[in-house]
Amino acid sequence: MTIKKTTIVGQSFQRVESNAKVTGAAQYVDDLQFGPNLLHGRLKRSPLPHALIKRIDVSKAKALPGVRVVVTGQDYPGLTGLYLSDRPIFAVDRVRFVGEPVAGVAAETPELAEKACDLIEVEYEELPGVFDPEYGASPEAPLIHPNLGEYACAPFIFRRPGTNISNWFKVRKGNMEQGWAEADYIYEHTYRVPQVQHVPLETHATVAQVDGNGKITLWSSSQSPFAQRNLIAKSLGISHSKLRVITPYVGGGFGSKAGVSMEGACVAMALKAKGRPVKLVMSRAEEFYTTFVRQGLVAKIKMGMTKDGRITAMQNTYYWDAGAYTEYGVNITRAAGYSSTGPYYVPNVHADSLCVYTNHPIGGAMRGFGMPEIHWAIEQHIDRMAEHLGLDPVQVRLLNCLKDGQETVTGMPMHPTGLSQCIQKAAEAIGWGKPSQPSGPHKRRGKGIAAMWKAPAMPPNPGSAATIRFNEDGTCLVNIGGVDMGQGTLTIAAQLAAEGLGIPIEDVRVNTVDTDYSPYEWQTVASRITWSMGNAILAAAEEAKMQIIQMVAEVWGENPQDLDIIDGNVVSFATEESIPLKNIVVYGMQKPDGTWVGGPVVGKGRFMPTYVTPLDPETGQGPRAVVHFTTGAQAAEVEVDEETGEVRVIKLVSAYDVGKAINPDMVKTQMEGGAVQGMSTALLEQIILKNGQPLNPTFTDYRIATAVDAPLEMEDIIVEVPQDDGPFGARGIGEHAMVPTAPAIANAVRAAVGVEIDSMPITSEKVWRALREKRGANGNR
Amino acid sequence: MxxxxxxxxxxxxxxxxxxxxxxxxxxxxxxxxxxxxxxxxxxxxxxxxxxxxxxxxxxxxxxxxxxxxxxxxxxxxxxxxxxxxxxxxxxxxxxxxxxxxxxxxxxxxxxxxxxxxxxxxxxxxxxxxxxxxxxxxxxxxxxxxxxxxxxxxxxxxxxxxxxxxxxxxxxxxxAPGAVGHFLKLGRTAVGDISVVSVAVLGWPDLGAPSGTSWHIALGAVAPTPIRAAEAERLLGQDASPAGVEAASRAAAAAARPIDDIRASAAYRTDMVRVLTRRGVERVLAEMRAS
Amino acid sequence: MRHEISFTVNGERYDITVQSHHTLLQVLREQLVLTGTKNGCSEGECGACTVLMDGEPVNSCLVLGVEADGHEIITVEGLATDGHLAPIQRTMVELGGTQCGFCTPGILIAAHALLQRNPNPSEQEIREGLVGNLCRCTGYMRIIAAVREAARLQQADTLN
Missing domain, CATH: 3.30.465.10 (Uridine Diphospho-n-acetylenolpyruvylglucosamine Reductase; domain 3)
Known part of the structure; x- marks a missing residue:
């Protein structure tokens, strides 16, 4: 691969939309104006985690003046789901989690809609629930989806009808007996991760309207406008061409706004609203437990290591607390399976990753897609084994981490990767091995490190497309289907288009998504947009550029190979002629003979990976499981209060191999934001569930890190080992930024005060309790 | 609404x-x-x-x-x-x-x-x-x-x-010379609802055996905010490190906390001890300095 | 249940009728269509709805619209003067303090107010001044840097 010297790619431009965001001009769904015609939607929700619906009576709600629409599961019995269609828009005969919608109301005011929901009577027959995934996977557990075998399902998802297991991904590699025999030390332990929530500052918001021709428009705060169009159209049995999804600015996603969660309910109400728009916005409480959460995990790790630190075998079992519907979670389970060893070369592997239905909130995609959860277990496990063997955790990681060409857990040769560099640089930046002074009495400091890997988790063939159209003045419009939810899609698109076309970035405008006008994009997930959409934009730029160059070459009578576009002008290296793009990109050019050539320039490009192969269902082995892995490491320094158990993160270092940083400063902002989100989940976050009832669905009791809790210092290190199929060598960074944070902090806490915290979050009280137990074990208080 | x-x-x-x-x-x-x-x-x-x-x-x-x-x-x-x-x-x-x-x-x-x-x-x-x-x-x-x-x-x-x-x-x-401090433990560093809070007020008092008198009040560890009378009494008797430790334990004993989603009763009780001791030590240091 | 109120928002006077149970946030967003101010939680925890009321920051989701009668409100739309961005708006752009942008209006108002009452805040004062504004994207570091830089710009402006 040859990489051309770039002038725009690799530069840290400011975000193209930030002026709109600092003046209040940026519009999000709830900011769009629909006039007095707007109806306000509310959902009636289940108060029970698992029950049969015996009767729903909506008559009182319908009779309330000002109520225009009341819908229930009887109106829309179709099922939806990205990989496994297991989920109704409204519960039909059974509710499976607290907060499941059973009816929807649209009324003239939000107050009326709320009151009408209170007037809907639902009679339930409560069923025994499943509140633990390991129990849920057992034969004794009550069945949550008796019809699991009848649901539509992607071919790479292996469900077990007659159980609560909606996907079971297996790895059988090498010879386990030999692996254990070679080990000098074998250690087995169980780790837990609770369900947490993404907490985008903007909750899910939608408006839906059906016009006189039956065309539906959905304004949606979404990472997946095209996937929403696809899933909702299919579940309603309508043509894709009859559904239009418009996504303006999005106030954070982190995976919560991937796929479909509450959007179908809004469309369902709009279909009965006689042409009036219906708005449905989640309250913060609804956001916490009724849209998507991150799946919980029970991880059982057994690892063998030689006395010099080489990993000989791993046997891992992952029980995913996937919640009531696992339509999205089945693929997280798969990703956890094909990444189950962490970023290490392990010759002998036995892994089972099980997606288990529970009567908990619905697990969906969240930043990291299973990786923060499994790395919580693996990366702590390695440190504990290293200490037992008297080895340095950094050296153990450097010894075992995947090197170019080594086989991954699924048998795919690892592509060139800067993982070792990342580990080394993170360790160096944190001052590995150098003690630092605590700030006062009863405080202890410690340093920890964790490595990671993550591939874009997606079907083998998710596509991207882009178009570039020129304006008369030589500026251009880039249309994409990728969503900017804060991570910087619009800016990256502008940089790639400008670089590809040879024009200044100021001359590029990038539009937000409207599925009627934007070209296709599978979804803005999996940290795949810079890579996949980026390739499509470069292809579109190339096509547009060729249209321009061929036109000019014809008029000038030159060889197109002698022409290029530089800073908005077509220049000839042969004749040193030059002409600005203005006018010629729309009106074409007049030839010496008086005739014309050219016309409005339109470049189109597309990209789809074509080389991912299926994996064997029994062994998980195959030539190429994924497109690529982004790798990296984080190191943390913490200070622990030995009396209160409080953990203060002093410094967090992130080092990732991003292939090529299109915008280095924005790469660093991803690293920082991800690390603090990772820190917040590590120390604070958990949806507290008691028999399926969420006990803390408010910011008062679901605390997230504030500006005071953010680390005192952060350092972000970019490593660039190019990706062969990435635009200018780039690969993704969005999700990776929070994958190793929690175990790095846990390892630092352990280094500081010698306690092991198996379950996230590392609350002050857990540390205090562990310290007390440790003192008790040592015979003093 | x-x-x-x-x-x-x-x-x-x-x-x-x-x-x-x-x-x-x-x-x-x-x-x-x-x-x-x-x-x-x-x-x-x-x-x-x-x-x-x-x-x-x-x-x-x-x-x-x-x-x-x-x-x-x-x-x-x-x-x-x-x-x-x-x-x-x-x-x-x-x-x-x-x-x-x-x-x-x-x-x-x-x-x-x-x-x-x-x-x-x-x-x-x-x-x-x-x-x-x-x-x-x-x-x-x-x-x-x-x-x-x-x-x-x-x-x-x-x-x-x-x-x-x-x-x-x-x-x-x-009272003249009084020094006070409010110590609060939340889940986040600043701005959280108190999981435990302790207010300590001490002042020089020649009539007291320790030369100091005290008011100590506790938050989030009983059905209402409460005073820790026994701790106050003990500090009036003895404000040496041993006395401070004893008073902190007395404050913890005065707490009647519950288990809730923010913390357990056991943690709260021990944190009353820790925060009381820290508060009293800080007040004593400042009284000495002035 | 309806009340006539007169108040100024971003320097403009409004005489409107509000419902007694509507919050100032609702009045601003729905009646005045000043949608820059955001609703992130309705409970005064996230700070996305922060506005200035008589120069002091408040959570507009916890102020009734009727209480604004006779008061002066500044929203994010009113921070720039004559098309010139306020220092904190400039530094948030320049230092990358905004990502999804949903918390940004509240952060700008809170930071602006902090710099009004404390023109030269320490790092800890900046962090504590922002504790009522949650951000899930940035990790806060760039925002803290933007406030620090805005303080410097403001002081330079004052000296000139």
């Missing part, structure tokens, strides 16, 4: 009458940082909210001629926390008020609201208990005053009867 009416009376009599009229469905309304949330969550369905902020003296913070601090019940947390006289003479109270939530919330949240909600975790309460503040109440039977220690009856419960409202808190000046 379900609709309610809003009235803004000009006199205490009018306010009291309004609270009586609506048969319990009228709620006094000051900073509305708590009331509105409870209405939004559907826990309360008032017919009317009675804005008490325009009542005479309700928003004033001032030192009275007798040297006592008078805080109008609708004075905001920031008014108190940033008041020069409070910072100078009642700094423990300033610390307590400044620890509540965020700056913008403290611009609305009131001291009266904080006390009348009667949360065991109310952050203005421990300091006011240490200073032996007095609550002034107006109602159908006229004015009455209650020592703050007797004001709270339990979580969400106060001595206020129907038609009564808290009008002001008065705080006597502390």
């Amino acid at each position: 379900q609709p309610f009416d809003y009235v803004k009376p000009k006199t205490l009599e009018e306010a009291s009458a309004l609270l009586l009229q609506h048969n319990g469905q009228a709620r006094p309304f000051a900073g509305c940082t708590d009331l509105l949330i409870r209405i939004e969550r559907g826990f309360l369905h008032p017919d009317v909210v009675v804005d008490i902020k325009a009542l005479p003296g309700m928003r004033e913070v001032a030192v009275q001629p007798d040297g006592h601090l008078r805080i109008g019940a609708a004075a905001t947390m920031n008014q108190v926390a940033l008041h020069p006289a409070v910072l100078e003479r009642w700094p423990l109270l300033a610390e307590g008020c400044a620890s509540v939530a965020s700056y913008q919330l403290r611009n609305r949240a009131t001291v009266g609201g904080n006390l009348c909600n009667a949360s065991p975790a109310a952050d203005s309460a421990p300091a006011l208990l240490c200073y032996e503040a007095v609550a002034h109440i107006f109602g159908p039977a006229g004015q009455r005053s209650v020592p703050l220690e007797q004001f709270f009856l339990g979580p969400g419960k106060t001595v206020l009867e129907r038609g009564e409202l808290l009008t002001a808190i008065t705080v006597p000046p502390p």
Whole structure:
């Protein structure tokens, strides 16, 4: 691969939309104006985690003046789901989690809609629930989806009808007996991760309207406008061409706004609203437990290591607390399976990753897609084994981490990767091995490190497309289907288009998504947009550029190979002629003979990976499981209060191999934001569930890190080992930024005060309790 | 949020009458940082909210001629926390008020609201208990005053009867040389609801065996904010490191916390010990330095 | 249940009728269509709805619209003067303090207010001044840097 010297790619431009965001001009769904015609939607929700619906009576709600629409599961019995269609828009005969919608109301005011929901009577027959995934996977557990075998399902998802297991991904590699025999030390332990929530500052918001021709428009705060169009159209049995999804600015996603969660309910109400728009916005409480959460995990790790630190075998079992519907979670389970060893070369592997239905909130995609959860277990496990063997955790990681060409857990040769560099640089930046002074009495400091890997988790063939159209003045419009939810899609698109076309970035405008006008994009997930959409934009730029160059070459009578576009002008290296793009990109050019050539320039490009192969269902082995892995490491320094158990993160270092940083400063902002989100989940976050009832669905009791809790210092290190199929060598960074944070902090806490915290979050009280137990074990208080 | 009416009376009599009229469905309304949330969550369905902020003296913070601090019940947390006289003479109270939530919330949240909600975790309460503040109440039977220690009856419960409202808190000046500190443990570093809070006030007292006298109050570890009398007594006897440790244990013994989603009773109890010891050590160090 | 109120928002006077149970946030967003101010939680925890009321920041989700009668409100739309961004708006752009942008209006108001009352805040004062404004994207570091830089710009402006 040859990489051309770039002038725009690799530069840290400011975000193209930030002026709109600092003046209040940026519009999000709830900011769009629909006039007095707007109806306000509310959902009636289940108060029970698992029950049969015996009767729903909506008559009182319908009779309330000002109520225009009341819908229930009887109106829309179709099922939806990205990989496994297991989920109704409204519960039909059974509710499976607290907060499941059973009816929807649209009324003239939000107050009326709320009151009408209170007037809907639902009679339930409560069923025994499943509140633990390991129990849920057992034969004794009550069945949550008796019809699991009848649901539509992607071919790479292996469900077990007659159980609560909606996907079971297996790895059988090498010879386990030999692996254990070679080990000098074998250690087995169980780790837990609770369900947490993404907490985008903007909750899910939608408006839906059906016009006189039956065309539906959905304004949606979404990472997946095209996937929403696809899933909702299919579940309603309508043509894709009859559904239009418009996504303006999005106030954070982190995976919560991937796929479909509450959007179908809004469309369902709009279909009965006689042409009036219906708005449905989640309250913060609804956001916490009724849209998507991150799946919980029970991880059982057994690892063998030689006395010099080489990993000989791993046997891992992952029980995913996937919640009531696992339509999205089945693929997280798969990703956890094909990444189950962490970023290490392990010759002998036995892994089972099980997606288990529970009567908990619905697990969906969240930043990291299973990786923060499994790395919580693996990366702590390695440190504990290293200490037992008297080895340095950094050296153990450097010894075992995947090197170019080594086989991954699924048998795919690892592509060139800067993982070792990342580990080394993170360790160096944190001052590995150098003690630092605590700030006062009863405080202890410690340093920890964790490595990671993550591939874009997606079907083998998710596509991207882009178009570039020129304006008369030589500026251009880039249309994409990728969503900017804060991570910087619009800016990256502008940089790639400008670089590809040879024009200044100021001359590029990038539009937000409207599925009627934007070209296709599978979804803005999996940290795949810079890579996949980026390739499509470069292809579109190339096509547009060729249209321009061929036109000019014809008029000038030159060889197109002698022409290029530089800073908005077509220049000839042969004749040193030059002409600005203005006018010629729309009106074409007049030839010496008086005739014309050219016309409005339109470049189109597309990209789809074509080389991912299926994996064997029994062994998980195959030539190429994924497109690529982004790798990296984080190191943390913490200070622990030995009396209160409080953990203060002093410094967090992130080092990732991003292939090529299109915008280095924005790469660093991803690293920082991800690390603090990772820190917040590590120390604070958990949806507290008691028999399926969420006990803390408010910011008062679901605390997230504030500006005071953010680390005192952060350092972000970019490593660039190019990706062969990435635009200018780039690969993704969005999700990776929070994958190793929690175990790095846990390892630092352990280094500081010698306690092991198996379950996230590392609350002050857990540390205090562990310290007390440790003192008790040592015979003093 | 379900609709309610809003009235803004000009006199205490009018306010009291309004609270009586609506048969319990009228709620006094000051900073509305708590009331509105409870209405939004559907826990309360008032017919009317009675804005008490325009009542005479309700928003004033001032030192009275007798040297006592008078805080109008609708004075905001920031008014108190940033008041020069409070910072100078009642700094423990300033610390307590400044620890509540965020700056913008403290611009609305009131001291009266904080006390009348009667949360065991109310952050203005421990300091006011240490200073032996007095609550002034107006109602159908006229004015009455209650020592703050007797004001709270339990979580969400106060001595206020129907038609009564808290009008002001008065705080006597502390003893000469008094030093106080408010220590608070939350889940996040700043701005959380207290998981445990401890207010410590000490002053030189030649009559006491230790040469010092103490008031110590605890938040979030009992049905109401409480004083830790035994700890105070022990410190009056002995303020040596051993005495401080014993007093801290006595404070922990005074706590009667519950397990909830924020922390367990066992953790809270031990944190009372730790925070009391740290608070007393800090006060002692500052008393020695001055 | 309806009240006539007069108040100024971003320097413009409004005489409108509000419902007694509507918050200032609702009045600003729905009646005045000033949608820059955001609703992130309705409970005064996230700070996305922060506005200035008589120069002091408040959570507009916990102020009733009727209480704004006679008061002066500044929202994010009113921070720029004559088309010139306020220092904190400039530094948030320049230092990358905004990502999804949903918390940004509240952060700008809170930071602006902090710099008004404390023109030269320490790092800890900046962090504590922002504790009522949650951000899930940035990790806060760039925002803290933007406030620090805005303080420097403001002081330079004052000196000139």
